[in-house]
Amino acid sequence: MPTWIYLVILVGCAALGYCVFQIANAMLDREKEALRARLDSFNAAAMPAGSENFLKSDQVKHSWWVKLLLFREGWAESLWKMIRKAKVGMSLGSFIMLSVTLGLFGGLLAxxxxxxxxxxxxxxxxxxxxxxxxxxRKAAQRAAKFEEQFPEALDLIGRSLKAGHTFTSGMTMVAQEFDDPMREEFKLTIEEINFGGHLHDALDNLADRLDTPDLLFFVASVKIQSETGGKLTEIMDSISYLIRERAKLKGKVAALSAEGRYSGYVMFLLPPLMLGVLMFLNPRYMSVLFDSELGHYLLYASGGLLLAGMAVIKRMVDIRV
Incomplete structure (x- = not known):
């Protein structure tokens, strides 16, 4: 039979196995889903339409098979936090099952x-x-976009404070005026405060959802000011100025380290490209690497050294500001 027929059968078996597993998992979690639906209906009746349910805890009780695959509860929580930060509409079980299915598919394909x-x-x-x-990568891109919007959001909060508004009113203006992810995250924080949450807890949850250094500094400054006193408008201006200066310094560092980064890319891509060119020009000359066991070991060692060298170069040019 041709190879493409085997590939089609493999993809079909993988998709069928994934669907069967999802159906079995849904049947096992039927009682939990019923309880969750009852809680959702209660919260929908008790809260305004469009609001988030802040009575739920972020500590999700994962299924037994998730814990079995990950071996440790800490790994499950770390993966779940990463999925939440990326705002991926996928449960932890579905994410793990997708990863395992792709891994099996890749191994069978090879x-x-x-x-x-x-x-x-x-x-x-x-x-x-x-x-x-x-x-x-999606979580990192979302956090980077938030950091890009953050100085202007702090300026808006500072101007609202100078105009006589409260701190929460300034955060509400940010949620109304900015695009996602700033609007989404500040909206969740304001709604958490409006539904009875403490300001410190709401800010801690905001920092936990994004985990960016600038946001952590902002949360710590606001919490200290609420306990010790001081002019919050000056704090907002100082934090905004500090974030902008850090962004300028990061841009300069990125420009100075660009040569090292692109040198690493060239060094990483040059051996595979030369291998492809030599195979095209003289296949018999390079066949020893693919037809003999020693050639396979040389290819594995070369690939490992390339990856190690790329990791070292990336570590050298990754300068934290």
Whole structure:
């Protein structure tokens, strides 16, 4: 049979297995879903339309099979926090199942292509970790956009304080005037305060949802000012000025370290490109690397050294400001 038929069968089996697993998991969690629906109906009746349910805890009780796959509760909580920060509409169980399915698919695909065992393991690990890398990148992009909007939000809060408004009124203006993610996060914080939450707890939850250094500094400053006193308008102006200066310094550091970063990219891509060119020009000359066991070991060692070198260069040019 042709190889593409095996690939189609493999994809169909993987999709069927994923659907069966989701159905079985839904049946096991039927009682929990019923209880959650009752709580949601109660909160919908007790709260205005469109508001968030702040009675729920962020400490999600994960399914038994999630804990079994992750071996430790701390890993489950870390993954769940990363998914929440990225605002991915996916449960932890679905995320883990997607990762495992992709890992199995990658390993079987490499096996059907006739690759060696180490190559199969490498492809399976790459497919397994791909969803986590995507979620981490999405969370980082969201946090970066928030940091870009944050100085202007602080300026707006400071101007509202100078005009005689309260601190929460200034945060409400930010939630009304800015785009996501600033609007979404400040809206959740204001609604948490309006529904009876303490200001300190609401700010702590805001910092926990994003986990950016600038936001942590802002939360700490507001909490200290509420306990010791002082002019909050000056604090807002100082934090805004500090964040802008940090952004300028980060831009200068990125410009100075650009040569090192792109040198790392060139050094990482040059050996595979040269290998492809030599294989195109003289296939018999490079066939020893693919037809012999020693050649396979050389390829694995070269790939490992390339990855290690790229990691070292990335660490050298990653200057924290």
């Amino acid at each position: 096996k059907l292509l006739g690759w060696s065992f180490l190559a199969q393991v490498g492809v399976a690990l790459a497919f397994l970790l791909a969803p986590g890398w995507w979620v981490h």
